[in-house]
Amino acid sequence: MEKSDLTVVSDIAQFLEVEELSEECRELISSLPTEKCLLFGNLHQYRGFWHPTKILQTILTCQNQFEARDSDIYLVTLPKSGTTWLKAMAFALVNRTQYDPKSTQHPLLSYNPHQLVPFLEFPHNDVVSSTPRLFSTHLPFVSLPESVKKSGSKIVYLCRNPKDNFVSRFHWQNKLRRQELGSISLEEAFESFCRGVYIYGPIWDHALGYWKQSLENPERVLFLKYDEMKEDPGNHLRKLADFIGCPFSKEKESFNVVDQISELCSFDHLSNLEVNRTGKLPSGVINSNFFRRGEVGDWKNHLTPQMAQKLDEIIKQKLGASGLTF
Ligand SMILES: Nc1ncnc2c1ncn2[C@@H]1O[C@H](COP(=O)(O)OS(=O)(=O)O)[C@@H](OP(=O)(O)O)[C@H]1O
Numbered sequence: 001m002e003k004s005d006l007t008v009v010s011d012i013a014q015f016l017e018v019e020e021l022s023e024e025c026r027e028l029i030s031s032l033p034t035e036k037c038l039l040f041g042n043l044h045q046y047r048g049f050w051h052p053t054k055i056l057q058t059i060l061t062c063q064n065q066f067e068a069r070d071s072d073i074y075l076v077t078l079p080k081s082g083t084t085w086l087k088a089m090a091f092a093l094v095n096r097t098q099y100d101p102k103s104t105q106h107p108l109l110s111y112n113p114h115q116l117v118p119f120l121e122f123p124h125n126d127v128v129s130s131t132p133r134l135f136s137t138h139l140p141f142v143s144l145p146e147s148v149k150k151s152g153s154k155i156v157y158l159c160r161n162p163k164d165n166f167v168s169r170f171h172w173q174n175k176l177r178r179q180e181l182g183s184i185s186l187e188e189a190f191e192s193f194c195r196g197v198y199i200y201g202p203i204w205d206h207a208l209g210y211w212k213q214s215l216e217n218p219e220r221v222l223f224l225k226y227d228e229m230k231e232d233p234g235n236h237l238r239k240l241a242d243f244i245g246c247p248f249s250k251e252k253e254s255f256n257v258v259d260q261i262s263e264l265c266s267f268d269h270l271s272n273l274e275v276n277r278t279g280k281l282p283s284g285v286i287n288s289n290f291f292r293r294g295e296v297g298d299w300k301n302h303l304t305p306q307m308a309q310k311l312d313e314i315i316k317q318k319l320g321a322s323g324l325t326f
Pocket of ligand 1 (some may be wrong): 049050077078079080081082083084085164167168169171191265266270290292293294295298
């Protein structure tokens, strides 16, 4: 393990370390099912989803204190579903008048996308603020603050094929795990994934919550798939721009801008920038951890046919007749 990895391992453990819990959070935890987290500490099942202790506290604080605005835009994902990519795209879209996507001064060239779009449930440390406000969150729909649910804000949900999400998460967990705990085996991680016991899991219920909202309220919730976005980023950028209220014109020049944003936010471009190869977030997480392969179908290189079949069966059963498929 390299020195930089060691730094991250201790920092993520520190990040999830519980400082002080409110009375409300302590009481709540005593009534919730609790399991060991593969990464660090405990997970608690709150409203059907699993959260580390510290994140549960930040969720409660956010539910109690956050005040949404009708003009807000929320980018929602399960971790390892394309959060970094969606943040980059939305930031570049919303701010394209102020920051020309071709400019050598574009913030995405000097900052990791996570610094440009703050997380709703974590302390905000964004370096450039947008109008309208852009937030990202991993919260399931059921746990969003009431002020967000009641507002006229826009919600963009990006999901990813659960098999690729699992593989991405497996690599990520092993990078962040404390060295003295040893690596997590694929089998161990797979077992937790199938049971839905991991940070913000289970994936099927997370996706279904937003899928149903997107059907009931398409003006408010846009449902996107990573796998389809990889096939045609340009069309997804246009769709996203229409939805969040900053559409492109039909003029020829707008096609160039779409291509420029697509290229600016592409995996190859972002992952090779100095800031993303060597930089760190204020939390201590190193930026290169957000970039691995960025491909569709990498699960084929990791899962046995039996594992793939088992997951397919669970997904089919969980998604049922909802109309959502992977
Ligand atoms: N620009 C761009 N385009 C396409 N794919 C990208 C991009 N940036 C990151 N990635 C890939 O997304 C995976 C990480 O997911 P997240 O960004 O959701 O991670 S996190 O939750 O913010 O930690 C992780 O997927 P895997 O490569 O399969 O592990 C990243 O490589």
